[in-house]
Amino acid sequence: MRAARVVANIAVAALVLALAACSTAPSKRAGGFYQDDGPPERAPADLASTPDAVPRIEPFHPYANRPYNALGRSFTPITDDRPFRQRGLASWYGRQFHGNRTSSGERYDMFAMSAAHPTLPIPSYARVTNVRSGASAIVRVNDRGPFKPDRVIDLSYAAAVKLGIAAAGTGEVEVVRLTFADIRAGRYETAAPPVLPSAPPPASPPPALAAPVAPGPWSVQLGAFSIAGNAEALRERIAVLLEQNAGELTAAGAPRVERDGALYRVLAGRLADRAAALALAEQFERLLGRAALPVLRP
Numbered sequence: 001m002r003a004a005r006v007v008a009n010i011a012v013a014a015l016v017l018a019l020a021a022c023s024t025a026p027s028k029r030a031g032g033f034y035q036d037d038g039p040p041e042r043a044p045a046d047l048a049s050t051p052d053a054v055p056r057i058e059p060f061h062p063y064a065n066r067p068y069n070a071l072g073r074s075f076t077p078i079t080d081d082r083p084f085r086q087r088g089l090a091s092w093y094g095r096q097f098h099g100n101r102t103s104s105g106e107r108y109d110m111f112a113m114s115a116a117h118p119t120l121p122i123p124s125y126a127r128v129t130n131v132r133s134g135a136s137a138i139v140r141v142n143d144r145g146p147f148k149p150d151r152v153i154d155l156s157y158a159a160a161v162k163l164g165i166a167a168a169g170t171g172e173v174e175v176v177r178l179t180f181a182d183i184r185a186g187r188y189e190t191a192a193p194p195v196l197p198s199a200p201p202p203a204s205p206p207p208a209l210a211a212p213v214a215p216g217p218w219s220v221q222l223g224a225f226s227i228a229g230n231a232e233a234l235r236e237r238i239a240v241l242l243e244q245n246a247g248e249l250t251a252a253g254a255p256r257v258e259r260d261g262a263l264y265r266v267l268a269g270r271l272a273d274r275a276a277a278l279a280l281a282e283q284f285e286r287l288l289g290r291a292a293l294p295v296l297r298p
Helices: 002-023 157-163 180-185 228-244 274-288
Strands: 068-070 073-075 085-093 114-116 124-130 136-143 153-156 171-178 218-225 256-260 263-271 293-296
Touching (some): 136 153, 218 228, 218 274, 228 274, 263 274
Parallel strands (some): 085 153, 114 136
Antiparallel strands (some): 068 073, 085 171, 218 293
């Protein structure tokens, strides 16, 4: 029992530290994303066509749904299956946080259809609709934030591109939670009707900037370190595992270390598209028992 309490206390402490880190995150630019953050240097050509998250009934995270404080405000996450609807300003977060741990413990993937919300359950699903254009997307909520009073949801970069707000940085949206009842009934399969704006839009709204187009080789990131020796040690361990499991990850090739600014990334594979990289990442996760992320590399 004492050991169980110690483990539980450590987990709670880790969550508190994670939320504290969120509360001290850099301030946002006027455009909507954090200072030193922004879109990826290279993005898939078809990012605006990224499929919606597929809703499924998942158990709530044991620690990420407890009341917490951030930026001097108190938040009490929802822990039941009640409906939820909210309208306000959405922003997005990108490359600065790509690969970092979210409040759920999962790693943030800016090319996935995910979002951060202050109080929706982790994990849960929501349909987010751009009130100006009617564009909508289903996202999986797996992180906390934003904590500024004028923001209601932080979208992944892919979700922001799909909703047409990536170029502007922010956009007015409506967030509708998909409850367990909605998921069981399949009501999410039909797109929600466009939400009419409270004021008529300008006669000729400026066209949104296109998402960066940069087709290129995809790889799987197996780790990222600030110390080169740590990255090399992981590369060597993975190389040994691949030799012991020859034939299971034929697309992986030899693991390698690439320097990216202050980080040393351990990568595997050079694949033509993100779907192939996702499949390889899942194989690595089963083999290594650790998170693996598809990344677009030069």
